[in-house]
Amino acid sequence: MNHPEPHKQPVTTLTGIGSQSAARLEKLGIHTLQDLLFHLPLRYQDRSRITAISQLSPGMTTLVCGSVEFTDSIQRGRPSVICRIADDSGSLSIRFFHFSVQQSQQLKPGTLLGCFGEIRYGYNGLEMVHPEYKIVSAAEQLLESTLTPVYPLTEGISQSALRKAIKQALALCLASDNAIKDWLPANLLTEHAYPSLNDALQTLHNPPPHMSAEIISGGSLPALKRLVFEEFLAHHLALLQGKLAYKSWQSPIFKIDQAAKRAFLKSLPFQLTSAQQRVSTEIEADCHLAQPMLRLVQGDVGSGKTVVAALASLLALNSGYQVAIMAPTELLAEQHFRNFSLWFAETGHQVLFLTGQLKGKSRQATLDALADGSANIVIGTHALFQDSVHFHKLGLIVIDEQHRFGVHQRLALREKGQHGGLRPHQLIMTATPIPRTLAMLQYSDLDISIIDELPPGRKPIATSVISSERREEVIGRIEHWVAQQRQAYWVCTLIEESEALQCEAAEKTAAYLCQALPNVRVGLVHGRMKAAEKDAVMQAFKNRDCDLLVATTVIEVGVDVPNAGLMIIENPERLGLSQLHQLRGRVGRGNQDSYCLLLYQAPLSQAGKQRLAILKESNDGFVIAEKDLELRGPGEVMGTRQTGQMQFKIADLSRDSDLLELIPAAAQLIHRQHPDAIQPLIQRWIGHSRHYAEV
Numbered sequence: 001m002n003h004p005e006p007h008k009q010p011v012t013t014l015t016g017i018g019s020q021s022a023a024r025l026e027k028l029g030i031h032t033l034q035d036l037l038f039h040l041p042l043r044y045q046d047r048s049r050i051t052a053i054s055q056l057s058p059g060m061t062t063l064v065c066g067s068v069e070f071t072d073s074i075q076r077g078r079p080s081v082i083c084r085i086a087d088d089s090g091s092l093s094i095r096f097f098h099f100s101v102q103q104s105q106q107l108k109p110g111t112l113l114g115c116f117g118e119i120r121y122g123y124n125g126l127e128m129v130h131p132e133y134k135i136v137s138a139a140e141q142l143l144e145s146t147l148t149p150v151y152p153l154t155e156g157i158s159q160s161a162l163r164k165a166i167k168q169a170l171a172l173c174l175a176s177d178n179a180i181k182d183w184l185p186a187n188l189l190t191e192h193a194y195p196s197l198n199d200a201l202q203t204l205h206n207p208p209p210h211m212s213a214e215i216i217s218g219g220s221l222p223a224l225k226r227l228v229f230e231e232f233l234a235h236h237l238a239l240l241q242g243k244l245a246y247k248s249w250q251s252p253i254f255k256i257d258q259a260a261k262r263a264f265l266k267s268l269p270f271q272l273t274s275a276q277q278r279v280s281t282e283i284e285a286d287c288h289l290a291q292p293m294l295r296l297v298q299g300d301v302g303s304g305k306t307v308v309a310a311l312a313s314l315l316a317l318n319s320g321y322q323v324a325i326m327a328p329t330e331l332l333a334e335q336h337f338r339n340f341s342l343w344f345a346e347t348g349h350q351v352l353f354l355t356g357q358l359k360g361k362s363r364q365a366t367l368d369a370l371a372d373g374s375a376n377i378v379i380g381t382h383a384l385f386q387d388s389v390h391f392h393k394l395g396l397i398v399i400d401e402q403h404r405f406g407v408h409q410r411l412a413l414r415e416k417g418q419h420g421g422l423r424p425h426q427l428i429m430t431a432t433p434i435p436r437t438l439a440m441l442q443y444s445d446l447d448i449s450i451i452d453e454l455p456p457g458r459k460p461i462a463t464s465v466i467s468s469e470r471r472e473e474v475i476g477r478i479e480h481w482v483a484q485q486r487q488a489y490w491v492c493t494l495i496e497e498s499e500a501l502q503c504e505a506a507e508k509t510a511a512y513l514c515q516a517l518p519n520v521r522v523g524l525v526h527g528r529m530k531a532a533e534k535d536a537v538m539q540a541f542k543n544r545d546c547d548l549l550v551a552t553t554v555i556e557v558g559v560d561v562p563n564a565g566l567m568i569i570e571n572p573e574r575l576g577l578s579q580l581h582q583l584r585g586r587v588g589r590g591n592q593d594s595y596c597l598l599l600y601q602a603p604l605s606q607a608g609k610q611r612l613a614i615l616k617e618s619n620d621g622f623v624i625a626e627k628d629l630e631l632r633g634p635g636e637v638m639g640t641r642q643t644g645q646m647q648f649k650i651a652d653l654s655r656d657s658d659l660l661e662l663i664p665a666a667a668q669l670i671h672r673q674h675p676d677a678i679q680p681l682i683q684r685w686i687g688h689s690r691h692y693a694e695v
């Protein structure tokens with residue numbers, strides 16, 4: 001093949017890969033030769049030397065070679081064939097299953113047999129069970145000059161077929177005049193002592209035998225580090241690219257109406273903290289430019305992000321633009337709706353509510369009001385960005401709790417929000433402090449503001465870790481608490497994926513608590529209730545018509561009832577620390593004492609207790625997020641709970657996160673000195689994802 005870019009050729013150009021195998025390889029995400037090159041081994045086998053039989057011990061996976069002494073069929077237990085081989089140092093039983101008569105006949109006494117497999121204890125001492133084997137005329141024929149790669153497979157593709165395909169791909173793509181281009185500049189490679197792309201791929205697919213398999217798969221090998229580095233860099237560049245692309249659009253310039261701002265602030269029952277003021281000023285500066293704002297506001301639970309969003313909205317409204325505010329749950333959307341309706345009541349701006357639950361005529365009326373501009377602010381869930389929603393003049397999008405939506409959704413929304421040649425400003429709010437290194441991957445397309453101060457008078461939430469064996473005692477405490485005119489939450493957590501089970505548990509708990517606490521007015525809220533029902537319960541709780549709110553984790557974000565100062569969280573051991581911190585943040589929102597009881601299911605491991613103790617010791621979301629990262633590793637923290645998280649081909653966050661901090665400087669260097677490398681790097685690792693590159 002003399003293709004100028006052989007790595008872009010489909011796998012069917014290889015000998016032995018027909019359309020059927022190609023379809024199977026697609027399941028591994030392999031379409032082109034380059035995909036094959038980046039399909040790295042899971043581990044390696046050492047077939048570069050033969051182990052003498054006398055040196056074998058159980059658990060070893062190794063190559064042995066000996067001449068056959070005898071071969072016997074065994075009918076006892078699972079039918080098998082036992083072949084005894086011997087070298088100069090001793091003899092070993094090899095046990096085969098599913099062996100045909102023909103296969104056993106090949107193993108005649110005196111035949112030289114090489115076997116690769118694991119050594120175990122058998123009936124008669126050590127044995128090797130069902131190894132890969134080869135009949136040879138000399139032991140040297142068994143030896144391989146490099147470690148043997150073991151690749152992740154898919155049904156219908158054997159290890160040897162994949163090895164052959166990758167070998168061919170390497171030969172075609174890495175031949176000197178056809179080499180796959182190395183887009184990392186030489187000075188970057190030298191700085192980090194990384195090998196070239198060509199060398200890295202050769203090494204990873206065919207490492208020399210002196211490299212230990214652990215070093216390779218443990219992530220400390222420069223060849224692997226280099227590829228991971230390149231992959232992280234590509235993701236970072238893609239996000240930056242998205243930011244630059246968005247920033248190159250025109251957006252409305254919001255004027256700052258000082259009198260309106262003063263009047264608005266005066267109508268609030270509190271004064272802004274200096275952190276809220278600082279962040280508001282940063283937002284004003286962004287929105288005063290003709291390029292769109294892309295700003296993330298990070299603030300710990302209860303730090304007062306909502307009012308900052310309201311001030312940003314005021315800017316848009318006073319400049320004649322509409323505002324869309326998206327919250328991750330109906331509950332939170334409803335709460336924002338109530339707050340905004342109250343705050344903007346005097347200003348004459350119309351605030352509307354739109355969720356998937358809104359149907360028929362009222363939905364149509366809302367859509368009409370947004371389209372003709374009679375509605376100024378709309379608050380809702382994902383439903384805001386459905387195709388049927390058209391804005392008259394959308395100037396600002398606020399996305400609350402954005403970590404729930406993930407990178408891809410955020411970028412998709414950015415695209416949807418455009419109108420009339422102008423792109424709306426975007427403000428993104430999150431209460432989940434993401435450790436700095438991970439923020440680099442999640443948020444490098446955003447400017448970040450941090451509200452690092454809580455409103456005055458907040459007291460730390462006293463947190464206790466209590467065994468579920470003391471459940472009755474805890475229930476007694478609620479009675480006492482409610483008698484003091486305070487309110488409480490009881491949060492039921494179950495395996496998160498099963499919302500149905502979670503709701504069922506909450507229903508049972510509510511029924512039990514109703515019975516156990518006859519003087520306490522118990523409410524129930526869970527994800528399967530209709531919006532109107534939920535709203536009624538929440539409203540009752542807010543109005544103090546309900547003392548104890550039994551809830552699932554739907555109340556995790558945003559819910560704000562300052563008189564509720566006691567929270568019991570059942571089975572906290574099932575949740576991540578940051579999520580627990582969010583939940584706990586529902587209390588401690590006023591200036592009275594507040595408590596959180598983590599009612600764990602006994603027995604709990606030492607490590608589990610240690611994890612919960614972190615919450616007891618700290619009330620700072622950033623500290624907790626860092627500890628969570630330390631304990632669970634970035635894979636867990638970023639991975640499972642996030643939707644739309646990044647998919648990596650090679651990088652593994654739990655192994656490679658130490659490389660993340662090198663990335664911003666490398667990205668700057670590429671932007672400054674090698675801008676031509678940006679697109680190829682993005683394409684190599686991410687492809688033509690619209691979500692990243694062009695918005």
Ligand SMILES: Nc1ncnc2c1ncn2[C@@H]1O[C@H](COP(=O)(O)OP(=O)(O)OP(=O)(O)O)[C@@H](O)[C@H]1O
Pocket residue numbers: 270271272273276299300301302303304305306307430431455456557558559560562585586589
């Ligand atoms: N500067 C302030 N002084 C006193 N109270 C404030 C101040 N700012 C906000 N609050 C009040 O603090 C509470 C929490 O504010 P808000 O709901 O905006 O927090 P948040 O940052 O969105 O928290 P969460 O992430 O938990 O939803 C609200 O009752 C709000 O009215």
